[in-house]
Amino acid sequence: MKISLNHLRNYVDINVSPEELCDRMVMAGFEVEDIEKQGENIKNVVAARILKITPHENSDHLQICQMDVGAGEPVQIVTGAQNIHEGDYVPAALDDSYLPNGAHIVAGKLRGVESNGMLCSGGELCLTEADYEGAEVNGILILKGEPKPGTDMREVLGLNDYIIDFKITANRPDCNCFLGVAKEISVVLGTKFTAPKPEYKTVGGNISDYIYIEVRNFDLCPRYIGRVVKNLRIKESPDWIKKAITAAGMRPINNIVDITNFVMLETGQPMHAFNYNDIRGHQIIVRNAENGESITTIDGTEHNLNSDMLVIADGEQPSCLAGIMGGKESEIESDTTDLFLESAKFRRDNIRHTGRTLGIRTEASGRYERGVDIMNVEYASERALQLIYELDAGDIIDGAIDLNNGLPEERVINVTTDKIMSLIGVDVPDEKIISILNSLGLPTVANGKELTVRVPSIRDDIEDRADLAEEVMRIYGYDHIVGKPMRGEVVRGKKLPERIKTDKIKDFLISAGAREIATYSFISSSALDTLLLDEKDERRNQIKIINPLGDEYSTMRTQLTTSMLTVLATNINRKITNARFFEASKRFVPKSLPITEQPEELPTLSIGIYGKDEDFFTLKGIIEGVMKLCGAHTQYERSAEPYLHPGRQALVKANNTPAAVFGEVHPTVSAAYGIDCRVYVAEIKLDVLLNINKRKTLYKPLPKFPAVERDFAMLCDADLPVGALEKAITKGAGRLLERIELFDVYSGSQIPEGKKSVAYSVWLRSADSTLTDKEIETVSASIISNLEKTGAELRK
């Protein structure tokens, strides 16, 4: 809420500097978004008198002026303006001066003639007609009166005001107005606060002869007050009103419209002015719109209405969107003669809902949404009439129609001072508590420590002692709170087992050289197309965001791979030659679509690697490390993910449950991401891994007896997976097996077509004796016979 500091002084004594005022208001809960000193961008611009004007020899439009700028000697300034005369008083920007638009004026030559500054227009000083009459004429601003040459223009223009922009929190709608802020200032500074007392004279008559008002929905309109003013004298508003509403960011229009806006800004209560003669049947009906009805609002837009929306209708049709915007038809115009003035309270959720539906938000609807005080409706109406009377803007008809369904009783909170302060932990003297509450307009009487606090309807936000505690402390000062260390039993906080395990997996990945990445949880709706996933793939069951920031961020991801591919592409395109990345995040799996309940949020690990030293097997090594860390017994099977290279991908089962898929990315998919090298990705279901109960680690004695190494070289079918050979060796070696190592795979010259040569080293060891030659022979024979079952043939 932007407020002119000069205007605030009408209600409250401000005995500190604007800066100090802002600091103290901040500490009382009113953040200051901006403080603007009027004219602070105008420097070295003075009032000056034109002594003499001579034409410029080399120009038919430039004129040379000798100026009295209060410096004794005249100063020569060249201007292109034609609206000046000798003897005029005008603003002169001297050598080394600044204008509000940031322009720096220095002495120079104009077509060979020395010019020691510039004469200014109203526009160049950022003035409007509201600031100074004649500010918007074409040409130099001609000053009124005879300001002493050399006087700073800020002084001449009366630019000594500060515009302070207070941020009003959602719980204090009562401070969305001049009076509310002024009241708070008076409490903070401990100075006097005065609200205007509405007084005016009517011209007699009886309102009932002029208008009939009916409220058909008191739930949506708890109070409606109507007044009639005849014989409008529409003209410009006086300066003080124009300045106050301009400072608040509104534009002056005419006295009647300005009064309704001013009263809204002053009291927080929106007003609406109808052209009385446009109200058909002179009937005001506050009712829900009928489905199919429409209204054209003053901005010229036609809106289709439904029965949830409240309208102010006349005898025939909607005349105003209640609390939001008036109708074009009944708008006040310069020739309007009679006025119907509305002051009302509408239910805030209904206004909000209608505003959202129609896409309109106005100064008025904003205030209604945040809530207006039902008791203030009358004060505001009276205040508007007072201004109409004082500004002689029309003849006020006697009587008000005030429709309501009963006004609320003042609420009473009974509480002890100890109870209030128990939330704070600071000792505030009882008298202080009572005086603060009273000064805030919460009349409080004490009986020892028992307080009876009366809460007027304007402080709807105050419900119980917690609210009173806040009121006391924000005035008493939060800096009285002294921090206390944690008390209670000495305990160290616990982490969830899932977090502990995930952290361990991350530690492992980091030690394997991988960098953690962070990507958004939502992806483009077409991201899965880039993975070439089948239409029926269950990952396509994705949750859509109803109001996304754009399609790119519209869909909750059911996999992390597309995000990883994007990151890999970013890095590859930036010529980074190699990388290992991982991300541990969630995939969102709906239980049904469209969703009606919370989806499963499953922890997922994604890994992506590329670079000259990376291949399928380096990724396999990382995955094996993760699996081992989690205590998983793993099996690898060929998989058929469409986004992976058909011959270079695998499904990993952990304890027989599918837990991961990894492999080289299919070139078509890579190309779609703009990736021009081989990249490898893995998607691991952490939910599966985190559920594995790792066996407790128990010490095994170190071997006492030597191991024996035997090599086995064999020929087998080229497409026989070596995993089958390993399995055969493991089976054949039985409990004596210590370790197997594949040390050679070869096909080519000397190897028959369709065959390959494979060689293993096998270490055998017994825990309780040195193996005898005979034992070794037996085991070797068993290994060989198992190998032969796979079709392999031992090479001699």
Added chain:
Amino acid sequence: MKETLEKIREAAESALKAAADESEIENLRVKYLGKKGELTAVLKQMGSLSPEERPVMGQLVNEAKQKLETLIAEKKTDLKAKATEIKLKSETIDITMPAKEVKCGGLHPLNHVVNDMIDIFQSMGFDVVDGPEVETDHYNFECLNVPADHPARDMQDTFYLAENLLLRTQTSAAQIRTMENRKPPIRVICPGRVYRADEVDATHSPVFHQLEGLVVDKGITMCDLKGVLEQFAHEIYGSDTKVRFRPSFFPFTEPSVEVDVSCSECGGKGCRVCKGAGWIEILGAGMVHPNVLRSCGIDPEEYSGFAFGIGIDRITTTRYKISDIRLLFENDKRFLEQF
């Protein structure tokens, strides 16, 4: 004979001194001490001496032999040392050549900060819990004292997934789930991802991270809140950091405060980092609203509590002086490697 011995000894010693390698020494040893060596020959002549001279001469020969053996041993050690020295010298390397890198990855900067924060609060007895990111309107708003169509909903633009389901706008929703599942005393933090419909720019991201803290017990006051936050601020920003409470409004706490810390860059004097204020806003906090306690079945007359929500991304960007929040989600390796 004595002269002969003397001559042999002198000759041997000078020959040894001149010897340049091990084989030469070995030759000398054979020449003098071998079975057919010169000293051995002298010893063999002992028979021709008188019984009186024999022991005297024998001792002399033995002395000479021992001396020579010692010299040979010394010479050998000496030569070995020299050889080692030469070898080592020849093996000198350029220590400024690049290291053989041990490749180690690292956490994302956000998680460095999260882990630090978890450590701090864990040591103060806070359990670390998690909550769902897709929340119901009930947990994200209703239970937090923000009924439907309440103006406070405007404070946070929400992504909706269904009429009643949304992406949580704050980790505060986890407060409620915790209070429903635990009995006081409660002391938990919940770090996690939150979402708001903010257009992406240098300081806004639709995805960001918060750490929510909640304490509920008998007799909890704002002084306890300040104590915990001071401890936190001291560990994150340094032990001379001051903490300031400023009145504010959140629907789920009452009283509510914005919490500022003295600017660690200028110590509170005012600088570019704190925009001249001397203070930097780091979090929002307050005493848990009685309505919130009540909605979780906790009697506000018996228990009180405080809650706070810290913006993790903000702490991260200020700690590392990251000027654009988008860098956190771009994942350029050269950026990530800096942490």
